[in-house]
Amino acid sequence: xxxxxxxxxxxxxxxxxxxxxxxxxxxxxxxxxxxxxxxxxxxxxxxxxxxxxxxxxxxxxxxxxxxxxxxxxxxxxxxxxxxxxxxxxxxxxxxxxxxxxxxxxxxxxxxxxxxxxxxxxxxxxxxxxxxxxxxxxxxxxxxxxxxxxxxxxxxxxxxxxxxxxxxxxxxxxxxxxxxxxxxxxxxxxxxxxxxxxxxxxxxxxxxxxxxxxxxxxxxxxxxxxxxxxxxxxxxxxxxxxxxxxxxxxxxxxxxxxxxxxxxxxx
Numbered sequence: 068x069x070x071x072x073x074x075x076x077x078x079x080x081x082x083x084x085x086x087x088x089x090x091x092x093x094x095x096x097x098x099x100x101x102x103x104x105x106x107x108x109x110x111x112x113x114x115x116x117x118x119x120x121x122x123x124x125x126x127x128x129x130x131x132x133x134x135x136x137x138x139x140x141x142x143x144x145x146x147x148x149x150x151x152x153x154x155x156x157x158x159x160x161x162x163x164x165x166x167x168x169x170x171x172x173x174x175x176x177x178x179x180x181x182x183x184x185x186x187x188x189x190x191x192x193x194x195x196x197x198x199x200x201x202x203x204x205x206x207x208x209x210x211x212x213x214x215x216x217x218x219x220x221x222x223x224x225x226x227x228x229x230x231x232x233x234x235x236x237x238x239x240x241x242x243x244x245x246x247x248x249x250x251x252x253x254x255x256x257x258x259x260x261x262x263x264x265x266x267x268x269x270x271x272x273x274x275x276x277x278x279x280x281x282x283x284x285x286x287x288x289x290x291x292x293x294x295x296x297x298x299x300x301x302x303x304x305x306x307x308x309x310x311x312x313x314x315x316x317x318x319x320x321x322x323x324x325x326x327x328x329x330x331x332x333x
Contacts, residue, residue, distance in 0.1 A: 230325035248330035275300035
């Protein structure tokens with residue numbers, strides 16, 4: 068009986084121990100559950116995949132390289148400009164000297180241009196037997212240059228279209244050009260015609276004035292009847308009319324519109 072009771076006691080102790088161990092395990096498990104940290108990550112796989120498929124473009128400006136390239140370009144442009152400007156300055160003196168040389172040989176061109184064959188040297192009478200041939204040649208050359216420098220016709224008003232000294236007109240047009248200077252043979256006469264054409268001067272009163280050595284010797288009056296008028300006057304010359312002549316076209320106020328200069332010689 069005692070043995071049976073002792074066996075029951077041992078069994079009871081064993082059961083109490085098992086129950087305690089189970090309780091300790093439960094307590095341990097609960098403590099471990101309380102100490103556990105849970106981390107949840109919301110990972111968007113589609114967004115990450117899109118970022119990998121469509122990468123962003125990032126532009127990086129290398130300012131130092133850009134500034135260096137601009138400086139090199141400016142230096143090259145300045146060098147090329149200096150090279151060409153130096154060549155132009157070297158060529159300018161030569162061009163100016165050529166212009167000066169050419170201008171010294173150019174004679175003024177009148178409205179009624181003088182042809183080279185129209186310029187003749189006037190014969191010089193040998194009044195002084197002491198003159199040398201060199202002096203005669205110099206005088207002839209100087210007179211020839213004076214005739215070439217003085218224009219045959221000068222037009223002062225843009226309404227004057229033509230002005231010239233000619234032979235007899237043909238169908239209201241000027242005749243042949245007169246060679247300058249005009250030479251008159253002894254016991255002969257020569258009639259010269261002053262032709263002038265004007266425009267836009269209808270109802271104006273104009274005059275042809277003939278001067279010998281600065282003195283008025285002949286005048287003719289015109290009343291312009293159209294906007295495109297041709298005015299003609301004439302003067303008969305003999306050996307007594309040797310001298311410097313001038314024919315002018317003037318208005319009623321005395322303003323000169325055109326003039327022709329020439330010499331009459333024997």
